[in-house]
Amino acid sequence: MAAVAQEAGGVAMMEASDEEEEExxxxxxxxxxxxxxxxxxxxxxxxxxxxxxxxxxxxxxxxxxxxxxxxxxxxxxxxxxxxxxxxxxxxxxxxxxxxxxxxxxxxxxxxxxxxxxxxxxxxxxxxxxxxxxxxxxxxxxxxxxxxxxxxxxxxxxxxxxxxxxxxxxxxxxxxxxxxxxxxxxxxxxxxxxxxxxxxxxxxxxxxxxxxxxxxxxxxxxxxxxxxxxxxxxxxxxxxxxxxxxxxxxxxxxxxxxxTVFKRAVEQKYMLKMKASRYVFSEVDKKFPTLPFTIRALDDERQARMGVVECLKHNLLHAYxxxxxxxxxxxxxxxxxxxxxxxxxxxxxxxxxxxxxxxxxxxxxxxxxxxxSRSSKKKKRKKKNKKAGEAAAAPAGEAPKAMETD
Known part of the structure; x- marks a missing residue:
């Protein structure tokens, strides 16, 4: 059982590691x-x-x-x-x-x-x-x-x-x-x-x-x-x-x-008006995180009405x-x-x-x-290996590996 638990833990750790890597x-x-x-x-x-x-x-x-x-x-x-x-x-x-x-x-x-x-x-x-x-x-x-x-x-x-x-x-x-x-x-x-x-x-x-x-x-x-x-x-x-x-x-x-808004993803509220619910549902589907214009919604007239209640309850950020x-x-x-x-x-x-x-x-x-500055990073010149090691290593210590770009 202990071995199984350890194995399961190992799998879980691997999955977590994969998720971190994916992120x-x-x-x-x-x-x-x-x-x-x-x-x-x-x-x-x-x-x-x-x-x-x-x-x-x-x-x-x-x-x-x-x-x-x-x-x-x-x-x-x-x-x-x-x-x-x-x-x-x-x-x-x-x-x-x-x-x-x-x-x-x-x-x-x-x-x-x-x-x-x-x-x-x-x-x-x-x-x-x-x-x-x-x-x-x-x-x-x-x-x-x-x-x-x-x-x-x-x-x-x-x-x-x-x-x-x-x-x-x-x-x-x-x-x-x-x-x-x-x-x-x-x-x-x-x-x-x-x-x-x-x-x-x-x-x-x-x-x-x-x-x-x-x-x-x-x-x-x-x-x-x-x-x-x-x-x-x-x-x-x-x-x-x-x-x-x-x-x-x-x-x-x-x-x-x-006319430009963005969904406030952290906010929630049960909207009362039918027009508001319709508009908010469309926004959630088409523009869940990024700014949009009312012009991009299916029914402009309904959208103009619906955003009022959404704004009142902080479901949208206005621009x-x-x-x-x-x-x-x-x-x-x-x-x-x-x-x-x-x-x-x-x-x-x-x-x-x-x-x-x-x-x-x-x-x-x-x-x-x-x-006038260049936006490109300058490449470091590689030093002669022996000369670099001799210069970098204090007396009595082994030389450290040089850093290179």
Whole structure:
């Protein structure tokens, strides 16, 4: 009996070990996971590129949002065709213009949808996942009849500042480094360009099916808004998310309808209304962990009614449409970065030609130095074995094995 018990215990230990191993390979140490992140990033980047070409003067913001989500769905449909692999939109396409900060993804039923015009500062924001591995991105550009026309004035200052701050953040995300220097760098760039980081913007660690993990970098630290310090580690994935404003950077809600939500997985409540139960059931089935737009639900009218009770009982998190003061301009850049053995790799985001921003403002020497850093890890040179052993071994002790990359 004792032998049987020991054997059973051994089997249990092996099963537990297998489970731990299975959980462990969901990060970047598994090449298949890296492949899925990069596949998601390819879809995100191609969608972003397509939207920049599609978003011309005279286009409705609603049509651009619909087109973005369709592009994501179509591209994902041709990849990883196993029925067990979920894929698609990880954050619905949002198009926020000028003083609108974020999360603007209107519904088909709305009649007063904004139409783009020449000179608009347009922010595109979207996310893609393959098997729960998420790639998010955001890009800012200015509507111009002639794309070679330089961007000037406040638009040039705020766009260049947001882009350079985001690029500096990428350089500062390395294993062993802390989150604090990123917040400091964003402030330095903002000061150099005479703009302001927007309050409440957080950069999260991402994991499988988790778009907003616990490790957080804050874009603007204040007495009432701080985050816990932490250090970046190998095999982690992060969002770099920088939003700059020509105003005070204190966004507010206006009268725009909130259409983007996320299921609060830890909350439970027995809903009373039939419409609420129907909507919540659909959300549980289609979007159990990631953000979604009401537009993606089967019955928009019923969804608008049903989310009210869900919000009242904290079953959903809302992503409200936020605005700066009228006349201010906001720029937004967002990247996904992987901490791989070879170094930090930015996998989302479109190329930006900073020369198109006609501004006399420049980042300080400290930021320029950060931007000049390589994101790749340096390989250590292997020393001559005998010389290394002789130098490393104290008298009377055997030489220790050298560490190599």
């Amino acid at each position: 462990e390979v969901e990060d970047l140490r598994n090449s298949d996971v890296v492949t899925k992140y990069k596949a998601a990033s390819d879809v995100a980047n191609k969608t972003l590129q397509g939207l920049v070409g599609y978003a011309k003067a005279g286009m409705r913001v609603l049509d651009i949002c619909i087109f973005g989500d369709q592009l994501i769905t179509q591209q994902c449909g041709s990849m990883f065709k196993s029925k067990t692999i979920e894929k698609g939109v990880a954050f619905p396409t949002s198009v926020s213009v000028n003083d609108c900060v974020c999360h603007n993804s209107p519904l088909a039923s709305e009649t007063d949808v904004y139409v783009l015009k020449e000179g608009d500062v347009v922010k595109l924001d979207l996310g893609v996942h393959i098997d729960g591995y998420i790639a998010v991105t955001a890009h800012t550009f200015v509507i111009r009849a002639d794309p070679s026309t330089p961007i000037t004035g406040k638009a040039a200052d705020v766009c260049k500042a947001a882009y350079l701050a985001a690029e500096a953040a990428v350089k500062l995300i390395t294993p062993g480094a802390g989150n604090g220097p990123i917040t400091e760098a964003i402030k330095k760039v903002a000061d150099d360009f005479g703009v302001t980081p927007v309050q409440g913007v957080l950069m999260h660690q991402m994991k499988r099916f988790v778009i907003d993990g616990n490790n957080v970098v804050i874009g603007r630290e204040e007495i009432e808004q701080k985050v816990d310090p932490f250090e970046f580690e190998d095999a982690q994935v992060y969002t770099v998310d920088v939003v700059m404003s020509t105003g005070e950077g204190k966004p507010i809600e206006r009268d725009a309808r909130t 409200p449409v936020l605005f700066e003061k009228s006349g201010d301009l906001v720029a937004h850049f967002k990247f996904t970065v992987l901490l791989l053995p070879t170094g930090t790799v930015k996998i989302t985001g479109l190329p930006v030609n900073v020369a198109e921003f006609a501004t006399d403002k420049e980042p300080c020497a400290e930021i320029k130095e950060i931007l």
